[in-house]
Amino acid sequence: MNLAHDPAMPRTETSIETPEGVPLSLTIAPLSDRAVALLLDGLLLGLALILLSIAWTFIATQVYIEFPGLGGILIGLFYALIFLITTFYFFAFEARWQGQTPGKRKVGIRVVDRRGGPLTLSALFARNFTRQVEIILPLVALAAPEAVAPGAGPAGRIAAVAWIVLLGILPVFSRARLRIGDWIAGTMVIVAPRHELLDDVIGRAAASADEPARTAPLHTFTKAQLEHYGVYEVQVLEDVLRGPATNRDALRKVSRTIAKKIGAAPPVRGSERKWLEDFYAAQRAGLERDLLFGKRREDKHDTPKS
Amino acid sequence: MIETHEAPRRRRRTTPRMKSLDFRRERERGWRRLDTLLTRIEKRGVRDLTSEEIEELPMLHRAVLSSLSVARAISLDRNIVQYLEHLALRGHNVVYGVKRPPLAWVAEFFARRWPRAVRELRVLLLLVTLLFAAGVATGFAMVTKDSDQYYAFVDFELASGRDPAASTEYLRKTLYESEIGNEGELVAFSGMLFAHNARIGILCFALGIATGVPTALLVFLNGAMMGAFLALFASRDLLMELTGWLSVHGVTEILAILLCGAAGIHLAQAWIFPGRRSRREELTRAGHRAATVVVGGVVMFALAGLIEGVIRQTVTSDTYRYAFATATAIGWLAYFALVGRDPATSEVAR
Structure with missing residues (x-):
């Protein structure tokens, strides 16, 4: 049930064994694919947030004119909504689309359990919560070092870049290209290409x-x-x-x-x-x-x- | 070489008689059927299928797995083997994937998983609570000695005017009157606070991967901030009043911070001291458990935000505030101690 360590296999291949005992060979997704998928998801998320902000401003203004008392609730809800979307974007898609987000689907990769078992929701929570430390925290530190550590200054920016680079190259050292979230969740990202059934060449x-x-x-x-x-x-x-x-x-x-x-x-x-x-x-x-x-x-x- | 009985060149058929072709002819219909069903699930979700079609899935999936084994043994048509492998993987994702209806999962989460995961972390929870208490004591002591230290612990924005420079009258007002005129502002503030706190909570968990020291520091600093707050109000003889004001939502909020802190330390512990199991295995187990605890923590932060925005605003009597806080404390403790203890289903589900 473990990762096959067959030395004859190319480094990017691995296999899981299904509960029926049939080994399925999988191709580990290359980091370039994952980077592109992440970028696409980031863009989509950014776009969604911008649209939400515009729509919310419009709606909130209308509501506020009618019911001034609701102004605070609208602002409070907006903050909560932004938090929920940014935090659970990856989780919600991976849970709904069997381990894929829009970016992953576009690139053709997907998350699976490393032991071939079911992809559980707690695994998806675990692998996506760590993004706070892997991406969001260093990005915030890059934009505004003061917000993360008071008095950090330019050194904070350098530390943030170093942090991103360090965590970015970490998957290179594991055979299955695991980022920290994958280690914790027991998942890996594989190539999910579409193989069509073609007619047999014979006849x-x-x-x-x-x-x-x-x-x-x-x-x-x-x-x-x-x-x-x-x-x-x-x-x-x-x-x-x-x-x-x-x-x-x-x-x-x-x-x-x-x-x-x-x-x-x-x-x-x-x-x-x-x-x-x-x-x-x-x-x-x-x-x-x-x-x-x-x-x-x-x-x-x-x-x-x- | 073993002599085969007939050389293929003697044959004159429309297609050569080959096992792999017959095999394909017999089984192809089932593969295509599974392919169609899977495509529909992937595009529109499981709900697109009728119950008969859902019952077909496991059978079709097993047939594909057996076809794959046969194909590997007898067919040299690479496309078939690749297609079946891919189909088997897609089927695997659906048959063994996340398939429980969301509501059932939510019910299971609150009825068993979450309280169980919290109980499993009880030792670390105690440790984190002590750390938080140490933070409170430190903050309190330092600000009592030198009120300027207040600014070292409390974020300027979160303080919103409640600092040593404020008059006692103003501080009292912040406890009993809806904030600065517009009553909606407090609700806005509680939404902001929910987002802020929940983010800190998740950070507490995730920073567990960095040996847990940052997690411990976050917990300690949060305690220190509260200590500084307490010291400021204590210096104006408003300690009892502040505690009542804080504990209405604070019981829930601080408990959530402690849970997230314990989750982060748990991660670090599994990583640094994996014990008898392999580090990889232990880290994954801890990761699932800790993530479960943190998801519940996020829900608690949301509840705390609601309490803060709605209840604290309407309940201004100290007695009722203390009564409410005590009730929530007992409620949470009873929940974590008692819920989900039925032994029948006590196997640890990941």
């Missing part, structure tokens, strides 16, 4: 009824020709075939390289895509069959023992 033309002939393989490959590549190459080829269909040059180049390697005749002009699709299908079928027998060939340098 994808089968879906379009007007071209049934294309689905039958036109090119065949001998068993010996299929013994040059492994999983890695097949998946690179998958990426190539899923790329933009117009990129003919790339297809030609790739098909020639493969033909040369496996000792087959290069495809005729115009049929490179079909040739590559057939090769992909044949190669993947071969490798998957081996997989069922417990043999996995990682790449072209890998020679699994029989």
